[in-house]
Amino acid sequence: MNLQSKRYFIELAFNGEAYHGWQIQHNANTVQEMLNIALSKLLRGAVETVGCGRTDTGVHAKQLYAHFDDNHGMIADNEDRILTGMNALLPRDIAVKRLFAVDQSAHARFDAVKRSYEYHVHFNKDPFLYGRSWQIRDKPNVEAMNEAAQLMMAYKDFSCFSKSHTQVFTNNCVITHAAWQWLNTDQLVFYISADRFLRNMVRAIVGTLMEIGSGKQPVGYIRNVIESKNRSKAGVSVPACGLYLTEVLYPWDLT
Template sequence: MESTSKRYFIELAFIGTAYHGWQIQPNAVTVQELLDKALTTILRQPVNTVGCGRTDTGVHATQLYAHFDVRDDELLKQPDECCYKLNALLPHDIAVRRLFAVAPGAHARFDAVKRSYEYHTHFGKNPFLHGRSWQLRGVPDVDAMNEAAKILLEYDDFSCFSKSNTQVHTHICEIMRAEWLWVSDQQLVFYISANRFLRNMVRAIVGTLIEIGRGENKPAYMHTVIQSKSRAVAGSSVPACGLYLTEVIYPYIDHNTDT
């Protein structure tokens, strides 16, 4: 980083249906690619963002942070105007919420102390939820799923829920919350928070819980799954359309700021 450069955090939200996830990849349109291009255009200098994590194809985010380093620019002294110009360039399904300067060493990925996801399900055909929630054919046993979800808080090694052949240094995660709640008589949402997540972890957890809710296994089977440390023992991965990254917490950011 040049001595005249400054580091900025940017907060955004997006519907992931049209994108192959957050992270730039060859021969596919991603959220990061479009954001970097928009920032490069309005700041008239190359911009390469670093996200707080990666989301898979079709996954949504109501809150995602990224950081980037750039030479000082007059536009960055007017963050509201900068966000306005970014939103004018970005497609309708990506929205920038705010932009602000941070300390040179602040890191969007490594400094996050808590992340939260929601997995949305619904019952009955609903065109307004298509692509944004997973339609279930029958109502599962929510009490059984919540009994199994509580077991997640007793463990920290979640190898069984990690996508195979991923290069991670550890499968250790601290889950702080895991529960299903009705948000309407036709919509059931799974809420989960942890200090970090493995690739495909939430979708694999939800798949395992749904199988328990359908009576294919007892709640205590969750112990067997986690202790096996095998992805083959856990349930199937559920569709991406119902998954939302909803919160990323940093110790040095005021998360009560209105956007």
């Protein structure tokens, strides 16, 4: 290992509307690629970031962490200058909030112990919510959806909500919070937290709960879906525009 190497965490936020998610892909515009390009210019050498997880196309993040190694000591107590430079180079829909040194063994993805998402829904046409919330016509039965959400928390294997052909070691997740709440008479938000999430999991959960909220399925339907371990039994994946990664927690204090 380069003796000058020092590991840094970046806290960032982005509007995902223009991006094919976080992770670098061939022939697609991604947040990770934009971040790598900006850092490589500032540090005058190739930089590869590692994110706390991947977000799908069109998904937003209010808080996402990534780490990278400064192999040549270019930052060296100039965090504020580098932070300013990154925000100047990055497009307006990506903002870096903090840059700080961490232990060399710290890992943005593997060390995260909790992740939280919000899914936003609204019911009347609003140009200021376009691309940032899912508009539907009829208001669902929130009490029924919350009852189903509580039943869901008794399970760990969420294969039924995972995108097909995803290569992961396990489909087990520990959900610690899941609830719908009205922001006002026209905006509804689903809050969910877990130790980890599967690809497309939150959008599939919201689609399934909406089946219950609309009266198409009973509350107990959620049990049948989860116990089937079959993605085709769950509801559709709702649009990405309403989904936000909002918080990532680690076993150490990042404040």
